[in-house]
Every structure is written in structure tokens, then in C-alpha cells.
Amino acid sequence: MRFNLLLASLGGVLALPMVAAAPPPSGDILGFTPASSRVQREWENKFRALPSPARMRADMKLLSARPHHVGSPYDKQNAEWILKQFTDAGWDAHIEQFDVLFPTPKQRLVELVAPTHFRAKLQEPPVPGDPTSAQTSEQLPTYNAYSIDGDVTGPLVYVNYGIPADYDDLARRGISVKGAIVIARYGGSWRGIKPKVAAEHGAIGCIIYSDPGDDGYSRGDVFPKGPLRPADGVQRGSVMDMPTYPGDPLTPGVGATKNAKRLPIKDAPTLTKIPVLPISYGDALPLLAAIGGTVAPSSWRGALPITYKIGPGPARVHLVVKSNWDLKPIYDVIGKLQGSSSPDEWVIRGNHHDAWVNGADDPIAGQVALLEEMRAMGALVKQGWRPKRTIIYAAWDGEEPGLLGSTEWAETHADELAQHAVAYLNSDTNGRGYLGVSGSHVLEKFINGVMRDITDPETGASVERRSLARVMERASPAARKALRSREDMHIGALGSGSDYTAFLQHVGVPSMNLGFGGEGEAGVYHSVYDDFYWYTHFSDSSFVYGRALAQTVGTAAMRLADADVIPYDFTDLAETVNGYVGELKALHKGMASEAVEHNRDIADSTFFLTNDPRAPLAIPKPEAAVPDLDFTPLDSAAAALTRAAARYQTAFNQSLDGAATESFVKLNQDLLQSERLLLSDAGLPNRPWFKHLLYAPGYYTGYGVKTIPGVREAIEQKEWSLAGTQISRVAAALDAEAALVDRAATELGH
């Protein structure tokens, strides 16, 4: 309704040319023989007609009707209801329970004690017209889960986003956070990085707030007039040190089953070192306004009507966090469709069902798509379809606190997954606009094929074409040229932030995360206002993108399950790896010349000569020269992978036409192991849980990916000898991968 009204009112502007609608799918599907392709297309066409926006709307209304965080009655009720949907649709399903550490707050206080007094509200008020926002008795309070308990008082220091570069800046200004409470704005990194880095620099407490410049009135009208975060809106969220390991802090590497061996809470390394609380910009304003001292540099300034200053003090703050540290049960709903010919090859797809509060967008928008895929496949089974491989659909619990449900499940079933898993497909939130895809690059060509066959509901073009147009629109002329000459759209690499993490980075299952977005604004992330009212007024209110997501991910799952040859492609992987190696070399070279220039500036007194005596900066120390690094092993391994990938692709293209599908059994078993070869048993330096050598969340970015992380982070941290060791390790894995791909080409008779 809103959509049409807006269209009508702006009709004069809107002179849209016609584009050809997405052509009806045709041609062979990657990994299918021509005969199999024809059969598959018939089933897919039936499948894509089934997901229903009306059902998704009803499901969202029900699943988000009450707060359903871990440990809440409605969380369990939702899990049981979801289970019933699976069994009603004919799936073999059950609930798998784990018992995890999940602190919930007993006491929270943020109080300005000098130079004036102010006590933060720490509450998101009910909004008239939005019924679920008034369910205050069931809502989790605003807090950051896995903050340790603490009662601290100290001067306040504004640290911008609170990332390492901000502390470099503070050091040049001679400002220390030792003994201070820092206040950081959300953004610039995953939130858990902020207390981690603050504690490393000696802070005793951490407050995180949503600045209206990043997440509030600056971007548009605030809720309920518009979709943006209102003055009292707070972003809850976990601050567990997930870049060390996600999942239950007490059971690293193993499932948190009833009788699992648990660490004492005091020894759990992923709890914060200092107390943390999130606040709204309404609560932040008096605190920030009370800070004096140095004026914050321009890139540190938000949209509050004040002069942002750094401190420390004269503002002093009293911060208290006390939690209930019980174990809580979590309920993963697991459904299965047994494969007909290759039941030991598993295609897995998941989306969490728990939320911080009502969670209409996060995660129910993705969950309702998953349910429609599940129901549609159930309906196809009744019509006679049967996947060749086993399909497993999972509705995870406990994603919000720390990817608990998916991680504990993947840890519990790690050995089976390593043997059987073909791919893991994830979704989470969903909105309007463009399909965002990140994942393992062996799946890049595959997902491009899927995107070509899905119709974007707003333009009638294919989802791939629309996403490519978005990339083109923003690309440099050189990048546009490169994109035009490339068959596939690039997909991003996965860091962390949702339930694919354990599958990809701990077990080595090729994974993808998919979701629509990029149109419209949102400012209700992890707030009570992320609810049915908000979603149906400001996001995918007609659920057409919910349907598109179900069509996309369901099609992908069916293709992965039915393909004659597992549809991995290694040419895109090899090209991507070569790109990463180039980035590492450029990073190293850039740091080397930066150190030279830095030392030259010291020798030339540049820092002295550009110092303002009324606002003096510390003169930095000289930097050690950056030693050479031998990238030859990586270069030659990447070259070997490139050759093998080309050979395999040729073989693959020539082999599927008219082949007997039985001849691919051994090949598929080999392919199944290809991503596992990219793992290191020892894991990454200082975080053995993370085993993937190509993708990891950054140790100091949190969600943001670091590619070839062992080498990249060693370079970034200037650990040159470690960088050398890691180069060898990655090169060895790539050599092994190249050998497997070469063998696979030979198996195809080339």
C-alpha cells in the first residue's frame, strides 16, 4: 500500500524504460547432464511457484508475536511450532538441545557523577500504535551479552569507533584510557572489538552508543514516523570474543551437550575483560556533552548537536553490570530429507530463530523464507521428487548471543560433517533490493547460475542482472571493463556474523550467506522496534523479496542435492586466490615504503614542523625497517591451482554430455574433500578453533573478513617471521588442493 502510494505520488519522475524480463531458464545446469538438467528444470519450476508471501507474512506475525530470546518461553514455543511445520510437511525432524552459558542482566547502571549528575534511562519505551513494543515484561533489557560483571567509576574518554587505529590517534594526542571508562560509537568494527581493544589499552569500562549520524535521525525519519533509530533506541548485542571462538564459552571445540566437560566460568577466555553496556543516543548526549579536553578530529564527529571532545573527563561515569550466569537450554530444529542415490552427501541450509527481542527482520525475515522452501520441498516430495543427496534444514537457536546453536551442532557433528557435507547455505535478515552473496569461491560459478534463473520482483530482470547493475553503477571505469569481460559476478568472502561460521571456518564446509537488501533505511537492529509493525511498514512489506529469497536458496539447495557432479568450480577460486596473493604483496610493499617515508619524516623533522604548539602532538618513534618476505611459495601454489582448475574445467565441460551418472561417484567423493584441504589442523595463530586458511573474521575487525588470514594478520601485526611460516602453510594447502583438482580432472578422463 505504502509502496503504491509513493509510486503514484512520484509518478512524474518515474520514467522507467522496459528491460527484457528474465528469460525462462534454459540450457544445462552446472553439474547436470543434459538429461538431468531437463528433469531438474521441471521440478525447479514447480518449486519456485510455491513460496507464498501471504504465508510468510502470517509466519512472521506469529514467530515475532512475543520476545523470543534464548531462555524465554516463546523461544521454546517457536522451536516447537517450527518442528511441527517440518513434520507437517513430511520431513524427518527433531529438536536437538544444548545447554549453554547465557548471562542475562540483574543490574545495569550508567550514571554521570561529575561535573553534573545524570542517570541513563537504559530503556526503549513502548511506541503508540506498535503493539509488541509494549511487551516490556518479557523483553530482555538493553545490554551486551557476555560482558563480565563490574562496578567501576572513572573519567570518560570518547574513543570514536574504538578500533585500534583510534587508539593510535589517541596516542599521538597523548591521551591514555588507563583507568578510564571509554565511550565508543557503534560502527567501524563488530561491537565486541570495542571492549576488547579498550581493555588492551587499560580501560576499566566500556559504553557503546548508537550515534544518529550512523544510525538515527541524520539518515531519515525515526521510528515510528520512519524506519530509523529513535532517540531511545538501543542496539543490544553480544560482545563475546567471537574472533577467538564462537559458541558456548564453556565448551570450545565440542558440543555443549548435557554432560560435556565445561570450563569454569572464570576461565572462559571469550568473556570480556571489562564491563560493557550499550546505550541510546538519547542517553549518550549528556555524557558526551560533559566531556572536555581535546576537540575530536573531524572523522570522529557524529551528528549530535555538540562539539565532540575526547577527554579524559571532566565527565566521570559510574558503570555497573551484574548478570545472572546460568546455563540456558537452546533448541535447534533439525529436519531432513533423505537422499535417494547419495544419502551420505549432505546439503545443509540454516537460519536462526532466536532474536534479541521480537526480531521480525532479524531473524524471522530469513526464517519465514526457510520455512517456505521447506514446505515447498515437502510438497514436491509428495509429487514424487526425491533429492539425490540428503537435504538438512536447520532452524538454529542462540545465534544472537554467539552463534550458539549452529556452533554447538557443528562441533557435535564435526566428524560427520567433514565426511558428508557438500555445502552449507545460510540466511538471516532479509530486505528489499539486491541479492547479496558471500561465500566459498568454489561456489561462485554455481550461484551465478542460480541468480540467472531468479526473477527480481521490482524490475522483472534476473537477480543476477540487477546485482551486476548495482556493482557497475559504483565501479571505476577500469573495474567496469574487467567486470564486462568476466563471465561470473564476484562474490564476497565470508568473515563472521551469522551461522555459517562454524561450518566454513571450523569444519571446512563450502558455505554461502544470502540475503536481499540495499534499498530503504533501517534503524531497529537488535532493538524492541525490530518487530512486525516496523517490518510491514518499512521493509519488504509485501514479502515479495521473502519469496525471492526462498526461490533463490531453495533452488540452490535443490541443485546442490540433485547435481550429477557436485557443482564446484575451481577457476573462480584460483583467480580469487591469485587476487588475494596480489593484495598481500601490495600490503607488504605498502608497509615497507610507509615505514621508509615515516622515518624520513622523522629525519626531516616533518612531524615537528607541522606541529601546532597550541595543540601539540607527540612525535612518533621511528619504525623498524620492513624485511623482505618470500612470496614465491604462494605464487607457485596459486599458479598450480590455476593450471589444475583450467584442466578440470575443460574436463568437466566435456564430460557431462551423455555420461552415465554412476561414473561420478568416486569423483564426487574427492570433490567433497576439496574445501577441507584448505583447513589447517593447527588453526590460525592464537586461535586454533579457526582452521580455514583462506577466510576468517579479523581478530581486530570481528565480523569483517580477512582473506588468507594467517599471512595477512601476521603482516598487519608486523610479525614477519610468523608471516613466513604462514606463507608456507597456505602454499602447502593450495598445492594439495591443486593436486586434488588435478586428480579430479584425471578421473573425468583428461
Added chain:
Amino acid sequence: MRFNLLLASLGGVLALPMVAAAPPPSGDILGFTPASSRVQREWENKFRALPSPARMRADMKLLSARPHHVGSPYDKQNAEWILKQFTDAGWDAHIEQFDVLFPTPKQRLVELVAPTHFRAKLQEPPVPGDPTSAQTSEQLPTYNAYSIDGDVTGPLVYVNYGIPADYDDLARRGISVKGAIVIARYGGSWRGIKPKVAAEHGAIGCIIYSDPGDDGYSRGDVFPKGPLRPADGVQRGSVMDMPTYPGDPLTPGVGATKNAKRLPIKDAPTLTKIPVLPISYGDALPLLAAIGGTVAPSSWRGALPITYKIGPGPARVHLVVKSNWDLKPIYDVIGKLQGSSSPDEWVIRGNHHDAWVNGADDPIAGQVALLEEMRAMGALVKQGWRPKRTIIYAAWDGEEPGLLGSTEWAETHADELAQHAVAYLNSDTNGRGYLGVSGSHVLEKFINGVMRDITDPETGASVERRSLARVMERASPAARKALRSREDMHIGALGSGSDYTAFLQHVGVPSMNLGFGGEGEAGVYHSVYDDFYWYTHFSDSSFVYGRALAQTVGTAAMRLADADVIPYDFTDLAETVNGYVGELKALHKGMASEAVEHNRDIADSTFFLTNDPRAPLAIPKPEAAVPDLDFTPLDSAAAALTRAAARYQTAFNQSLDGAATESFVKLNQDLLQSERLLLSDAGLPNRPWFKHLLYAPGYYTGYGVKTIPGVREAIEQKEWSLAGTQISRVAAALDAEAALVDRAATELGH
């Protein structure tokens, strides 16, 4: 005092290494024989010891004691007092009067009439502790001079900075300003561009406000606690169409003497086409908050605590401007030291004395340096020094309304200037930090030499070294390398914005603008708070940079007056011109490929595919292909200049050692004409007053320079045939310049 206090309190941070102080000047001075150099250095050393911070402070207190805008009693009183300083110091001085159109407001109104009512204050209140801010009876009201009279009511549209690119953006959003009143923030261009472009697009009125993000609390504490613009602070300023011609609107091209022929006011082309008023951010907040419609894009958002929206409406505004359109007298103070051996070669130096209100920084900070130079030279004359060339010092009136005093004087004396003027040296405001220099590139090498001999008061290093460090600090690695291998620091090109304009761009006198700045913040530009209190609390409070400015410009004037050969260098000019030609080619090439990409995006439906139906944008039209342009004439003329410049430099370097200075008479006469050859009699397209072919203020930027403006603006405006004509014209001038330089080399015997 403030300075030392701050240093002490931050002592722990400040670990400054020693840099070698500026070495005592030595070696030959550019344009001087060794013997002349020795004599010159003795006089210069005496000169640089004379300027007195204490006297500058006293002069500033006196000259800024009362409002002294054009037509005010104190403006005349200041002119008479300045004249007395000249005659007391032994100069031959007089006041030269002109009669100019200068409107002052009788009625001003900015009123929100819907959806609620609000009337703007339009007043800068007195600030306790700042005595001159309370002189309300003598202050000019807040207004924009040369706005036409008007009484208009219409819907309000927010147009960001109100530059042409902003209107392109509005067009894509389908928003028209026809019949509307626009509100633009200061910045992004010179202010006069805003009503000009608004009127071109059909607006009926224009409001300009100071956004706190650019000029207010966002950057630091506001006055009187800090130096930044307070909520009620307003930037006055002229909106005369100076890129067409500056000076008295009624006497273009001729002096506004008593009996000059004057245009009727209604025919004066440089008055605005629509009424304009400037307002404070205190007054702007209710207006902007009342605008609805489309949310402004992120780059349009300022620092007010609102959602910036574009409109039009529902805010409706009533705007009234009525002025008194009398002629007012202006008083230029002109002092002269007659040259001993070459009295017909003039070195001119100026700084204005009029202000919008009290004007401590603008222009008195520069004026007090000029007075100290003048007094010091007077003292040297008493000790026996006599410049070889004639030195003319000018304290201009009427700069603020439109460069009136300097323009009318330069127009009146245009023929003499064309015959006699060696250089014009300008200053205006002055602060702490780095010497900023822009000017004619024949003076680039010369001013580098001066800068090497002036000591920066904060670091003890030479002014050149400090400025170079600032450039280095911000340069890319490639740029740093280029800078290190270059003998001279680059100087910028001059657009407009101060009194050099008529000298350089109308008459072709090699000019420079000089002033210190870059440290500390300021938010009192053209406000009542630009006064003695503000300056002595927040700017060059000890006047050591005032002294440095006097030392720099005075040394430059003495060297230009005493040099055996006029110290122009053509190698830096040639290099700079070659750089400009490269820029023009890149601009043309970039526009050509941009048009191709744009049309490709239309063909590929990229605009359609990236359109959000809830916030649709108009699909742009295809662009005409960009034709080839023949840059060969420019290339070959620039190459000829490069060759001639190198030949002249070799001759120059070999000729000054031991030469009889009499032998340079003919050479100097030739050199004197070199900049004049870069003029075009016909002037620039559509603005014949501007005659310089290398430098002009941009027709759509106002102050910002456009180099090789005839060609550059033709390309920017896609007038391809005009671009071709202009290329020929510039090439011909450069060829003539090369011939002159070649002849000069021959005169030196090479």
C-alpha cells in the same frame, strides 16, 4: 600567554626534536649581482629587525575599535589615520577617492509562514566581555550586499551548497526550484554563485546559512568560549556577480571617479537576479526542520540535529530585502617611495582597510603588517636606503563589497600600470601556521627565495621549510618523490577573493597573495565577532605571525624594487603551463569516456535496474558523444616556452656575475611586458573584463581559480567549438611569450 599556558599543560606530550634554525641568509639573491646581493642583505637584515608586534597590536586595537565599513564615519577616519602614518614615515602619500554603488539594507525579513510561524532574528547579539560586539548602532546589519530588492513568498527547497552539481542531483530526484525560495549552506563555492545558479534554475529567492558542520560547534567551542561561530553568528558578504566583473557595478572597466559615465542601476549586470539574505544556524534550524519530502543524501547533511530534507515545502517562507541604493565614497590611501634609478618600474603592495564590521582579522591583521613594512622602509630611507624602482603601498577601501577600491584604482591607472608595474603583492587576513602563497608563476622561484630567508616564529625553521613540511605531510608517496626532486615549492594559482584581482586579471601585473594560516580554528568570518577580543584570544595573539608577514612581504617588495634584473623565472611557469595542458587533456578524455559509460549504462538499463521504486530517480538522457579536440597548438606552444625558459635561465645564471647593472635596462623593459603578453584584449568568453589567459576565477566557482580558463570552462560547459578557438588563442599568447623570453635570453648575450 595562552600559548605558554597550553604548552606547559601539555608538556608531557610535547617531545620536540631540535631542528636547525633557519641558516643566516647567504648566497646571491635572485636577480642581484653578487655585489648588489651583499648590499641588499645588509638593508634587509635591518629591515626585518624593525616590525614590532606591540605596534601591530596597538594598530589593530585602534583600527578595529569601531565598525568601519564603506560609508561609515570610522572608515573615513581610519583612512585619514593611515594616511598620517604614511606621511609621518616620510612617504609621499595621498587619499584617492571614488564614488561607488553600495547598497545598505533598509528592510530585511525571513519568516516561516507555514506549516508553523517563525520569524528569523537576523541579528548577532552582543557578547559579555567583548566590548565591540555591543556597538549595535554602528554595525551594518546582517545582509548580502548587491542583492536586488524583493518581497517574495514561496515553498522552501534545501539545495545543499547550491552549486551546479547540486541542481543536477535535484533534477535526478525530479525536484524543481521554480517559484521556490532556496536555502543553501555556505561553502562549496563563493557565496555569490548560490543566488546566481538558483536564479538560473527559476528560484525566486535565496537564503544562505552557516551550517555548524562547516562553521560552528561541530568544529570546536563557539565564541566566546572558543573561536567558532555561535548559533546567532552570521556571515555577511557580497553577492555581486564578481566572476563577470568586480568593482563598482555602474562603471565596468573604468574608474568610478566623480564624473565617470555610469550605468543606470537597473542595467547593472552584476546585481543578483533574486533577493538574497544570509542567516545564522540558530535562525536556519526552524526553517530546515520544517522542510519535508525527500531525505537529503548523505553528502548534503550538516550538523544540525535534524533529518535534512529537500522539500519543496511544506515549509513556506516570506523573504524581504529592501536597500538604500546610494553612491558612497571610498578612500584608497596611496603612498609612494620614488625609485632612484628606475622610477618608472613600479612595485605595488596592498591590503584593504575596510571591513564588514570591526574586522580585526579581516582585514586589519594584514593591514597592520603593511603599516609596519611601510614604517620600516621609511626608517631605512632615513638611514640612506633608496629603492631602485618605485614602491607603491596602498590601503584599499571597499574590498568587502566587491574589491571596489583596488579595482577602481587599477581601472583608473590601467595604462600606467600596463607600462610600469613589475608586480603586485597582496595580503588580507593573517593567522598562525604556514605561509600560504598563490600567484603568477613567473614569481614562483623568487618567492621561494624569500621564504628561505624568513624565520617561522613557532619552530625557528625557515618559512619555506615549514610550508614544505605541511605539503609533504599530506602528499601521496609519488607526489613526495616529485617534490623532493624539485628545487622550488609549488605556489597555487590565483582566482579571486581579494585585491589582486584587477591587477592580475584585468591589467596583467604579476601578482601574489600572501598570508599565514592553517593552525587553529576560526568561525567569525564577516561577523561582528571578528574583533580585537576574538583575535587576541584565538588567533595570532602575540602578533609574531604579523611580524613574519611584514618580514616576508616587505622583503619581497624590497627585492623586487632593488633587483638588477627583474627576478622573473620562466622555467617554473613553463612547467606549470605544461601541467595545466595535461589537466585539460585529462579533463577532455575523462568527459569523453564518462559520456560513453553513461550511454552504456542507459543501453544496459543500469539506471533502471538500480532504481528503488519507493524512492525513484529520473532516468537520465543519453549524452552527445564528446568530439576530439586538437591540443597540438597548446602542446607546441608550451614546448616552445619550455625551451625558451631553459635558455633564458642559463643565460641569466651566467650573466649576473660581475655584470654592469646598466646593461639590464632594455632587458628589464622587455621583462616588464612578459605577463601582459598572457592577456587577451577580447577577454574571456562572455566576460571581457577578465583578460588573463592562464588564471581566472571560475564562472561557477566564484573565488576558486580556473587555469587556462577559456579552454577549461568551454570543455566543462561542453562548448566544443569554443574550446577549439580558445586553444588557438592561448597557444598564440604562449608563442608570443616564448618569443619574448627567447629575445630576453639573447639580450643577456646567449
